[in-house]
Amino acid sequence: MDIRQRINRFNTENRPFYIVDHDSGEYSLCLAFSFLDGEYKEFGQDAFNRYALEINEPVVDGRGMFTHGSGYEWQAVFEKAFEGDxxxxxxxxxxxxxxFFCYADSLPLLEDFGTRFRAVCMDGEKFAEIVSAALKEDAGQQCMQEAMCMGGMK
Structure with a gap:
């Protein structure tokens, strides 16, 4: 099976994630929110909404946009899911x-991580637990950085 066939197979089996070959020896694993439709329209969003409620924040802001679930937060969740790998x-x-976009110079690596991450995302409870843990940890790190910056400003 050639690279295009492998990517097409991955993209079919792992929707809404997809891999792009950049023809430079580099590949990307993607989840572009604007491309989500049908059964994947709000893919994974329930876990981010549960996190918002857990920390007593609104699920949507004044403009009707979700308060959590940006690509940056997906990155924190992905990193948490594969912590120690x-x-x-x-x-x-x-x-x-x-x-959410990540890159590597190995197609097998991205196929592996992409397949495993989609499986985590499809397990609603497990995904919600990882979202909560990752975002709490990320918020704590940001708070520490801000405190260090503010402490240095005295």
């Missing part, structure tokens, strides 16, 4: 508010 350090991220 020796190959996770081979992945680079380029997330944005509207999507």
């Amino acid at each position: 020796p190959n996770s350090g081979r992945i680079r991220y380029d997330c944005e508010a509207g999507g």
Whole structure:
């Protein structure tokens, strides 16, 4: 099976995640929120909404936008899901508010992580637990950084 066939198979079997071949020896695993439709329209969003309620924040803001579930938060969740995996350090991220994007120079690596991450996402309870743990940890780190910055400003 050639690279295009492998990517097509992955993209079919692992919707809404998809892999892109950049024809440079680099591949990306993607979840672009603007492309989500049908049964995947709000893929994973329930776990982020549960997190918002857990920390006593509104699920949507004044403009009707979800308060949690940005690409940056998906990155924190992905990193938490594979915490301690020796190959996770081979992945680079380029997330944005509207999507989760990570890169590697190994198609098998991204196929493996992508398949495993989708399985985690499809397990609602497990995914919600990882979202909560990852975002709480991420918020704690941000708070520490802000405190250090503010402490240095005195």
